[in-house]
Structures are given as C-alpha cells and as structure tokens.
Amino acid sequence: MARLTINGKTSEVDVQPSTPLLWAIREQAGLTGTKYGCGIAQCGACTVHVDGKAVRSCVLPVSAAVGKRITTIEGLATNGALHKVQKAWVDHEVPQCGYCQAGMIMAVAALLKEKPRPTDADIDAGITNICRCGTFQQVRQAIHAAAKA
Ligand code: FES
C-alpha cells in the first residue's frame, strides 16, 4: 500500500512500491486521462506533474511519488476554469486523435512555469513528447499563444 496525493486528494493505492506511478493513477485512482504509450520514457503520453515538475509516470516508481503533490490532466483546471494551456489548445484546435495530448499539455504547462516566454529553441528542447498525428506546428503556435495569455 502507498498513500498518494493526486489532484489534492489523498488516497491509498494497493500497489508494489516499484509499480510505475502511471498504473496507480489509471487503475487505482481511476484517472484515465493520463495515457500509456511506450512505457520507456520516450513518448511523453504519460506525463504528469510531481511537485510541479513534468515527469514521465510510466517509469517513475510509486515509492518516488509518496509525500509529493501529483497533478494529472484532470487536476490542471482550477475551480472549473481551464488552464491557459488548455484554453490555447481549444483556440488553436491542436488535438487530432487526442491520445498524446494530455501528456503534451502537462509538459507544456510545466515548461511555461519555468520559462514563461519560451523561444522556439526552448520549445524544441523542453517538449520532446511524440505525437503520431503530427500536431507539432499547432502545438508550437498554441504554446506561444498560452505564453501571451
Ligand atoms: S508511456 Fe511514458 S513516456 Fe511513453
């Protein structure tokens, strides 16, 4: 058992300490917005925030997240108001199939906290998430729009 705080709610999850956080989030907490893509920290579909930093939850053991603040896509909006990245995503119609987008948005939200006005080079270096639908140009535009919001 481990006690995790996800989106401000503390719950007990019945997993081994070495279980990837992704599975505790999806299967124990029932928050299925965070996706499984590669399982080897390459695609970013599983990105969540741990203490405000973007992490790839498919390779982070639950034991490393105990006592930390975990935020998933379901917890990014506050008091019913979309996060500025989510708003920019809607305005720029970024998602295609959508599978990669929760992880993409979480990665971008963390980037903007560190670099409020990222350059294209900052985006290239900071956002390495893979989108099989090729939404990279819309992602870039929406990041610049969110940075100005
Ligand atoms: S599923 Fe975690 S990086 Fe691909």
Ligand code: FES
């Ligand atoms: S929108 Fe389809 S994989 Fe990114």
